Amino acid sequence: MLKFIVRRFFIMIPQLFLVSILVFALAKAMPGDALTGKQLDPNADPERIAELREQLGLNDPMHIQYIRWIKHVAQGDWGTSYTHKIKVTDVIGDRIWNTVYLALAIFIITYFIAIPLGIISGRWNDTWADNLITGYSYLGFATPTFIFALIMLFFFGFTLDLFPTGGSVDPKTDPGTIDYVLSKIEHLLLPALSGALISTVGIIQYLRSEIIDTKIKDYVKTARSKGIPESKVYFRHILRNSFLPIAAFLGYEITGLVAGSIILETIFSYPGIGQLFVTSISLRDFSVVTALILMTSFATLLGTLLSDIILSVVDPRIRIE
Numbered sequence: 001m002l003k004f005i006v007r008r009f010f011i012m013i014p015q016l017f018l019v020s021i022l023v024f025a026l027a028k029a030m031p032g033d034a035l036t037g038k039q040l041d042p043n044a045d046p047e048r049i050a051e052l053r054e055q056l057g058l059n060d061p062m063h064i065q066y067i068r069w070i071k072h073v074a075q076g077d078w079g080t081s082y083t084h085k086i087k088v089t090d091v092i093g094d095r096i097w098n099t100v101y102l103a104l105a106i107f108i109i110t111y112f113i114a115i116p117l118g119i120i121s122g123r124w125n126d127t128w129a130d131n132l133i134t135g136y137s138y139l140g141f142a143t144p145t146f147i148f149a150l151i152m153l154f155f156f157g158f159t160l161d162l163f164p165t166g167g168s169v170d171p172k173t174d175p176g177t178i179d180y181v182l183s184k185i186e187h188l189l190l191p192a193l194s195g196a197l198i199s200t201v202g203i204i205q206y207l208r209s210e211i212i213d214t215k216i217k218d219y220v221k222t223a224r225s226k227g228i229p230e231s232k233v234y235f236r237h238i239l240r241n242s243f244l245p246i247a248a249f250l251g252y253e254i255t256g257l258v259a260g261s262i263i264l265e266t267i268f269s270y271p272g273i274g275q276l277f278v279t280s281i282s283l284r285d286f287s288v289v290t291a292l293i294l295m296t297s298f299a300t301l302l303g304t305l306l307s308d309i310i311l312s313v314v315d316p317r318i319r320i321e
Helices: 002-029 036-040 046-055 062-074 088-123 128-142 145-159 178-214 218-225 230-242 244-248 250-267 273-282 286-314
Strands: none
Touching (some): 002 062, 088 128, 088 178, 088 230, 088 286, 145 178, 145 250, 178 230, 230 244, 273 286
């Protein structure tokens, strides 16, 4: 297992290198640059803008700009945000924990809802309970995330006024106090519930299908023929094997939550890296855009590795050498 992990980390290095080239090329292929917006100001001096563009190296060939950028990245220097006038690491650092909290809350709520519903739907399939759960799943599959989030925001945020409709904390509260923590949770709940209720549908269907398929396996029939109680058959034989695909996709689920935060953070005006990504693209702040995409790519590779490790732990028959 240790050899496998080390080998995968070394494989990730060229993968990240190729991703960095693609990300940088796509960012530079976008129209305009960080100084383009200043040209819309009638008081802006074109000569000053041209001078700034030369100082920032924006006139250099793309391969020269990439080499200079990747050298700085390797040293932990992601550059300076043209919009915020501070280091990219500081810009991202101010927001990344909001995204982490949101992704973690969605992850916990998703599995808290999906696993019981998937077990009920699979164990008692073709009953009224299964039909209700399956109907909910189909409705979730058919509803785009942004539509569902807008409905949640309008109904629970504006109509019922049960949750805040923007921000991550009440600015009137002082950091480190109980009121501050409660305010963070209050602002987190609505976007987390919106993301979780949509994320559950895939897990419910995966678990339901696996339980139904596992119930007719030969080793399950053998266990029942030996007189083993039905509850033990389900927990020891059916559920254990039915959780394998869920475990296999666990790492992908985590990275998907971080990447999918773009929609939720934009709709709920939640200040995380998803909202920062959209804002940076509109402002052509390429330093922030490239850093966020590269970080997300690295998280995706780690999620893939985590999925393989979890799968090998859950199923002792699998050995990754």
